[in-house]
Amino acid sequence: MSVIVFAETRDQQYKKSTLEAVSYGKEVAQKTGGKVIAVSMGSAADPSILGNYGADEAVTLHGTEFSAFSPEVYAAGFAEVCKAHGGKTIIISNTYSGKSMAGRVAVLLQAALATNVVDYPDTSSGFRVKRGVFSGKAFAYVNMQSDVKVIAITPNSVEIKTYGGSAAVSAHQPSGLPSSSSRIESTQTVSGKVPLTEAEIVVSAGRGMKGPENWHMVEELATALGAATACSKPVSDMHWRPHSEHVGQTGITIKPNLYIAIGISGAIQHLAGVSSSKVIVVINKDAEAPFFKAADYGIVGDAFEVLPKLIQAAKATAAS
Amino acid sequence: MKVLVCMSVVPDTTTKITFTDNDTSFNAQGVQFIMNPYDELALTKALDIAEPSGGTVTILHVGPADAEPAIRKALSMGATDAVRINAVPTDSQFVAEQIASYAKDKGFDFILTGRESIDYNGGAVCGLLGALLNIPSVNVITQLNISGQTASIERDIDGGRETLSCSLPFVASAQKDLCEPRIPNMRGIMAARTKPLQVVEPATSQNHVAYSRFELPQPKQGVRMISAENPEELLHLLRNEAKVI
Numbered sequence: 070m071s072v073i074v075f076a077e078t079r080d081q082q083y084k085k086s087t088l089e090a091v092s093y094g095k096e097v098a099q100k101t102g103g104k105v106i107a108v109s110m111g112s113a114a115d116p117s118i119l120g121n122y123g124a125d126e127a128v129t130l131h132g133t134e135f136s137a138f139s140p141e142v143y144a145a146g147f148a149e150v151c152k153a154h155g156g157k158t159i160i161i162s163n164t165y166s167g168k169s170m171a172g173r174v175a176v177l178l179q180a181a182l183a184t185n186v187v188d189y190p191d192t193s194s195g196f197r198v199k200r201g202v203f204s205g206k207a208f209a210y211v212n213m214q215s216d217v218k219v220i221a222i223t224p225n226s227v228e229i230k231t232y233g234g235s236a237a238v239s240a241h242q243p244s245g246l247p248s249s250s251s252r253i254e255s256t257q258t259v260s261g262k263v264p265l266t267e268a269e270i271v272v273s274a275g276r277g278m279k280g281p282e283n284w285h286m287v288e289e290l291a292t293a294l295g296a297a298t299a300c301s302k303p304v305s306d307m308h309w310r311p312h313s314e315h316v317g318q319t320g321i322t323i324k325p326n327l328y329i330a331i332g333i334s335g336a337i338q339h340l341a342g343v344s345s346s347k348v349i350v351v352i353n354k355d356a357e358a359p360f361f362k363a364a365d366y367g368i369v370g371d372a373f374e375v376l377p378k379l380i381q382a383a384k385a386t387a388a389s
Numbered sequence: 390m391k392v393l394v395c396m397s398v399v400p401d402t403t404t405k406i407t408f409t410d411n412d413t414s415f416n417a418q419g420v421q422f423i424m425n426p427y428d429e430l431a432l433t434k435a436l437d438i439a440e441p442s443g444g445t446v447t448i449l450h451v452g453p454a455d456a457e458p459a460i461r462k463a464l465s466m467g468a469t470d471a472v473r474i475n476a477v478p479t480d481s482q483f484v485a486e487q488i489a490s491y492a493k494d495k496g497f498d499f500i501l502t503g504r505e506s507i508d509y510n511g512g513a514v515c516g517l518l519g520a521l522l523n524i525p526s527v528n529v530i531t532q533l534n535i536s537g538q539t540a541s542i543e544r545d546i547d548g549g550r551e552t553l554s555c556s557l558p559f560v561a562s563a564q565k566d567l568c569e570p571r572i573p574n575m576r577g578i579m580a581a582r583t584k585p586l587q588v589v590e591p592a593t594s595q596n597h598v599a600y601s602r603f604e605l606p607q608p609k610q611g612v613r614m615i616s617a618e619n620p621e622e623l624l625h626l627l628r629n630e631a632k633v634i
């Protein structure tokens with residue numbers, strides 16, 4: 070019986086969400102017993118470091134099959150390791166890649182599946198997890214009733230804990246991989262930038278910015294704070310910004326530590342996607358904007374006057 | 390060309406979410422239910438691909454009879470026919486098992502779902518279906534073109550985009566940017582009235598999860614206002630009080 074964690078990498082490094090998932094796995098193992106085994110696939114990152122975050126062992130899968138991400142192949146390889154090590158609780162990050170594997174892994178292991186999980190499980194009677202539903206408008210408690218459980222944990226939901234030490238590394242030779250029916254032709258990543266779903270700080274702006282030519286201010290503030298950028302739906306609909314920045318009920322749901330909303334009115338569909346943020350700052354020239362009701366800090370003012378000052382102050386803070 | 394599009398029916402996006410029976414069930418009173426927005430994209434794309442070659446697009450919903458207005462909407466957008474599996478959709482796994490058991494011997498060239506249902510946000514049906522039917526699954530796609538037995542697809546990945554090719558049959562989930570949703574026209578609405586809607590009884594399947602209770606987020610304590618003249622104050626508070634920068 071063990072806890073198995075999928076250790077996702079980007080640019081040959083473990084993602085922050087992976088460290089969270091390993092810490093989550095450790096916490097589960099402390100309740101249910103068993104070892105924590107982190108599984109890395111097709112990556113050159115050093116798996117032994119995952120020991121510091123709670124992994125007892127690290128298993129690697131290498132080979133050309135894993136050189137590009139394929140949900141079919143990755144899920145099959147990962148499920149094989151889960152079976153070989155008696156995995157009962159399986160932890161995957163609720164990222165795009167994680168989520169596209171999670172369902173396949175659940176089928177292969179005949180497991181119960183919960184995605185979008187935002188907290189540690191309650192194991193006092195049975196196995197109950199808390200997940201986000203209605204796009205951030207509510208939470209649900211779900212009992213996972215199968216022997217094996219697959220949990221996709223939302224980034225920024227739990228803290229990374231460190232334990233010292235390093236994990237014992239071993240390689241797994243997969244035997245029953247399907248041949249992939251898909252082939253990746255090309256990949257375009259915005260390198261050096263934190264993906265929105267994993268960012269701890271997000272600077273977001275709406276129609277109040279008037280036009281795409283003014284976004285340099287949003288980006289400058291984001292850069293000074295080490296933040297990712299986001300926007301409201303009309304902004305991406307008008308192609309001022311790429312759709313991948315659109316947050317809300319029909320966009321991405323995020324839960325950063327800090328969400329700064331500039332020139333966004335705070336419609337219910339927008340709030341749905343961002344209201345789980347720990348701290349919300351609203352900058353709007355209209356004191357009656359509904360967003361202020363959902364905010365922790367607010368500034369009533371014209372973005373075109375407030376932003377330059379704020380950028381300057383943020384740069385000064387960053388430099389100090 | 391024979392395409393299947395899976396549709397969930399969800400509370401309208403303006404719905405204020407509340408719960409009843411001691412927070413054990415969603416309060417549907419006065420709530421308007423709509424076709425899941427991502428499924429509108431899936432259906433539109435399927436129609437754009439199938440129509441020119443005289444293909445068919447079947448719309449499938451797992452749910453009770455009250456979903457029929459939403460199913461008619463899908464038919465009025467252009468779906469050829471509809472199937473409703475007559476069961477309460479308790480969770481993504483149950484739904485995927487029902488869809489797979491219906492679709493397994495029907496010879497669909499490809500299946501589209503939405504990226505996620507905006508009610509329970511599973512984002513899981515696509516991958517589950519792929520594994521259950523033993524076909525490739527591609528999540529969050531933003532472009533789809535079919536030529537012969539190959540699909541060329543663009544999908545969102547964490548922090549970027551990826552172009553891939555994939556052999557038919559496959560299942561993919563629609564993400565925003567795939568297309569603009571079709572708006573039904575008068576002719577479509579008239580035609581939808583007489584299009585076939587088949588009701589199928591569910592296959593037996595076992596529930597892996599059970600929803601026990603719901604909870605609303607903690608309300609905010611109230612907003613602390615800061616003068617527009619003094620944004621340094623904001624940064625000071627974020628650093629020393631909220632401790633988030």
Ligand SMILES: Cc1cc2nc3c(=O)[nH]c(=O)nc-3n(C[C@H](O)[C@H](O)[C@H](O)COP(=O)(O)OP(=O)(O)OC[C@H]3O[C@@H](n4cnc5c(N)ncnc54)[C@H](O)[C@@H]3O)c2cc1C
Nearest residue numbers: 275276277301302317318319332333334336338339354372
């Ligand atoms: C089915 C459906 C789904 C939707 N899904 C989403 C979603 O996922 N995400 C989303 O964001 N929206 C969504 N919406 C749209 C949503 O209802 C709102 O229309 C949208 O969020 C408004 O965007 P906004 O706040 O940028 O623009 P507006 O509502 O136009 O607000 C602009 C704000 O900027 C302020 N402002 C103007 N000038 C300045 C200035 N110089 N300085 C400071 N402030 C200024 C104004 O006071 C105003 O509050 C959805 C709508 C529907 C119908």
Ligand SMILES: Nc1ncnc2c1ncn2[C@@H]1O[C@H](COP(=O)(O)O)[C@@H](O)[C@H]1O
Nearest residue numbers: 396397451502503505506511512513514
């Ligand atoms: N009850 C249902 N009937 C048919 N298709 C569904 C149902 N629920 C979800 N789906 C499909 O699966 C997608 C993702 O749903 P989910 O995994 O539940 O978030 C939706 O966009 C639909 O395409």
